[in-house]
Amino acid sequence: MSEPTVWGVHMGWHVDNRPIDGGYVAIGWPGLGDIRAYPDREAFKVALAAQAAEGHAGAVPVQAGVLFRFTHEMKAGDIVVYPSKHDRMVNIGRFTGQTSYVEGDGDEYPNRREVEWLGHYPRNDFSQAALNEIGSYVTLFRIRRHAREILAKIGLIPAQGAPAVTADVADDTADDDAATGSVSRQAEETTADFVIRRIMADLSGYRFEELVAHVLECMGYTARVTPRSNDGGVDVIAHMDALGFQPPIVKVQCKRVTSQTGSPEVNQLLGTLGDGEFGLFVNLGSYSRSAVELERNRPKLRLINGEQFVELIQQHYGKLAPRYRSLIPLKLIYVPDLPQA
Structure with a gap:
């Protein structure tokens, strides 16, 4: 039996456990409304281009790819990893296949996918290389190189199978600001991981x-x-x-x-x-x-x-x-x- 696809999702600086308690992951772009209304990447590109600020048109293809994957490519049974920044936990769950849109409550992350959470783990339970990969620069991304480490953590494959590494295939090319922001964020997170590992x-x-x-x-x-x-x-x-x-x-x-x-x-x-x-x-x-x-x-x-x-x-x-x-x-x-x- 083939191993499930493993996705990573970033939800910014949520200050509480709403995604965990509510059983979901979410993405932003509230200005687009219910993203289930967009049938393909081109529809997303047109809508994003109409909203893009001057000088940020280069980010449109990346953002359209994120939105398309979240709406149309992720499927029930896929695994999701959500690293929550407010408590430094790595949350791992399974998509149920349900998509929803929260309207009218001012939520910055109104488009949601339901998740059955399987486990919540401290960051130092994972290799630094895996932590670097889940610190990707985009909101939604495929975890490829260390997917087996994630699957082993939740018992879907034997632990001794975790180190296997697949080809590193990039999903998209980020715009300069996104990539630069990723470097900054990853430097901060890697330093915190290093200090805590040394103390422990x-x-x-x-x-x-x-x-x-x-x-x-x-x-x-x-x-x-x-x-x-x-x-x-x-x-x-x-x-x-x-x-x-x-x-x-x-x-x-x-x-x-x-x-x-x-x-x-x-x-x-x-x-x-x-x-x-x-x-x-x-x-x-x-x-x-x-x-x-x-x-x-x-x-x-x-x-x-x-x-x-x-x-x-x-x-x-x-x-x-x-x-x-x-x-x-x-x-x-x-x-x-x-x-x-």
């Missing part, structure tokens, strides 16, 4: 707590790691005055995990807080919706996920102790700062 491979849970404390010190706090046992859910205590007598006092819980942290663990930290004390939770993964709701409703709580922790390391890299710069060797580069799709 070389630091124990306690050593990770020490790193968090050190980063806080680089930010201007005085920080100390609590004893390894009987810490009551508090791993680091930080404060602005040298003796730690003056509020605010920041109690920090550190989890060296790339998976999702739920509200029970966050609530444990909240239970330790007294007057003039704030809670900070740091992990290398993401947080559940209920945990994020806790943060929104508790002004004394702050959640730092893996991507945000990497950003803090980058911002204060010059102040890091030599042992940490040796663990995480980085150098400053400049990449184009283009708007996110």
Whole structure:
């Protein structure tokens, strides 16, 4: 039996789990309306050309190809990979064949395909080469070189069959801005992947707590790691005055995990807080919706996920102790700062 086609879909910077909870993937172009009304690529090209801003006509063939594939080429049983940026998860599902259009609610992604989600995995579960491929520059694309790694992850082929690589065939040629934006985005994502992999491979849970404390010190706090046992859910205590007598006092819980942290663990930290004390939770993964709701409703709580922790390391890299710069060797580069799709 032949292996299913594997597609990749980017949905911009969704700030929540709507596509996961709703069982769909979606693309934009709300100005085109219901894209099921366009029968072929030429119809898409005509409609896009009428809307194209001056100087962006070169992007029309690429965009028409994306829209045509999404509407007419993807079929029930195909596999889809959606890397969600807000929580750094790789979501894998199967198309059911149903297409829909959401009208009138202001959604920037109104054209949808229904998906049965099969699994949600941290990025470090995949090879860096596979992550680079799913960071493609277009909204919708075929995953070819590392399709078998994806299929093995969800158990459709044996794991030992995953490394096989097929020919690298490009679906389209991107316009300059799209390709340049891809390089910038991929540089950022690859750096975050590298830093998190290094921490996971070389630091124990306690050593990770020490790193968090050190980063806080680089930010201007005085920080100390609590004893390894009987810490009551508090791993680091930080404060602005040298003796730690003056509020605010920041109690920090550190989890060296790339998976999702739920509200029970966050609530444990909240239970330790007294007057003039704030809670900070740091992990290398993401947080559940209920945990994020806790943060929104508790002004004394702050959640730092893996991507945000990497950003803090980058911002204060010059102040890091030599042992940490040796663990995480980085150098400053400049990449184009283009708007996110």
